[in-house]
Amino acid sequence: MIGAYRPDLVYSPAIIHMTIPGKPKLFVTRKLTQDVEDRIAGTYEPVFNDDDHIMSPAELAEKAQGCDGALVTTTERIDAGFIEALPDSLKIVATFSVGYDHIDIAAAKARGIAVTNTPDVLTDATADTAWLLMLGAARGAVWGERMVREATWTSWSPTHPLGHDVTGRKLAILGMGRIGQAVAKRARGFDMEIHYHKRSRLPADLEQGAIYHDTLAGVLANGEFLSINCASTPQTRGLINAETIAVLPDGAVLVNTARGDIVDDDALIAAIECGKLAAAGLDVFAGEPAIDERYRTLKNTFLLPHIGSATLGTRSAMGMRAVDNLDAFFAGKTPGDLVTAG
Numbered sequence: 001m002i003g004a005y006r007p008d009l010v011y012s013p014a015i016i017h018m019t020i021p022g023k024p025k026l027f028v029t030r031k032l033t034q035d036v037e038d039r040i041a042g043t044y045e046p047v048f049n050d051d052d053h054i055m056s057p058a059e060l061a062e063k064a065q066g067c068d069g070a071l072v073t074t075t076e077r078i079d080a081g082f083i084e085a086l087p088d089s090l091k092i093v094a095t096f097s098v099g100y101d102h103i104d105i106a107a108a109k110a111r112g113i114a115v116t117n118t119p120d121v122l123t124d125a126t127a128d129t130a131w132l133l134m135l136g137a138a139r140g141a142v143w144g145e146r147m148v149r150e151a152t153w154t155s156w157s158p159t160h161p162l163g164h165d166v167t168g169r170k171l172a173i174l175g176m177g178r179i180g181q182a183v184a185k186r187a188r189g190f191d192m193e194i195h196y197h198k199r200s201r202l203p204a205d206l207e208q209g210a211i212y213h214d215t216l217a218g219v220l221a222n223g224e225f226l227s228i229n230c231a232s233t234p235q236t237r238g239l240i241n242a243e244t245i246a247v248l249p250d251g252a253v254l255v256n257t258a259r260g261d262i263v264d265d266d267a268l269i270a271a272i273e274c275g276k277l278a279a280a281g282l283d284v285f286a287g288e289p290a291i292d293e294r295y296r297t298l299k300n301t302f303l304l305p306h307i308g309s310a311t312l313g314t315r316s317a318m319g320m321r322a323v324d325n326l327d328a329f330f331a332g333k334t335p336g337d338l339v340t341a342g
Helices: 013-018 034-043 057-064 080-085 105-110 123-139 141-149 178-188 216-220 265-274 312-330
Strands: 025-028 045-047 069-072 092-095 114-116 170-174 193-197 225-228 252-256 277-282 301-303
Touching (some): 034 045, 034 312, 057 080, 092 312, 114 312, 123 141, 123 178, 123 225, 123 252, 123 301, 141 301, 170 178, 170 216
Parallel strands (some): 025 045, 025 069, 069 092, 092 114, 170 193, 170 225, 225 252
């Protein structure tokens, strides 16, 4: 046995594996698709959340006691205080998400806890959702459907209601990683002129004609449509605010499938209300699900409940990817999606 935890040591997966007799005990914080839970039950001693309730930090810490690993989601805030409360036995946290801004990575590394994520498998589903939002916001899908449902559609009219063209417009992509590139791929089918901004320029074979801007202002100035696809980091939180929105062309449409805290709610709502922005499509919100109530009253917003990756196939693939990482770790190997390396 290793003995008491020593914060000056970094424990390797191989050493941890040797200390676990039988099946590793795994805490799963939310209910997953049945195929994923069946796989977990066959390999691990699971602690499942059968009714899928969102646990308090105290309950999470209690359930984690005696566990060797945890499979968490974005609904759990794995901050430094929570990590400190974890048992010494727990040596890996696999998050059911690409983003890991809900986890204090520095605190995890200091405790010798590995953290993994699930990239790649949700790219297409999230890009599809970005396009659902883009078309829905631009063409007024919300108020159009409401007219039909509420029987306020009384006749066809050449001037009412009118949406906004998408085909042939300029699309600005903020964050040109896997999902941003998938959004751009779909945009080419709409003959859009694609502009993007990221920390470094893509190789030409990945750019595929998209126009790179090394400044945020440069890409926003071309954003008749703006798709937010960057990670939430200290540098990007609040990045879309009154000052940066002012750079967008008048009548722009903003779409966010990344993280809600990248956008300043007051600035976005003010821009929609005054007509600076024609519409917005949002799948993510600051403080979700307790969103800013003003969004609910705006007619030209298309709002979704954070369903970017919410297809049966994608959520199953995400769970399997998380378990792949856990399996590798407990087999003494380096997980393929380790984010605490280095």
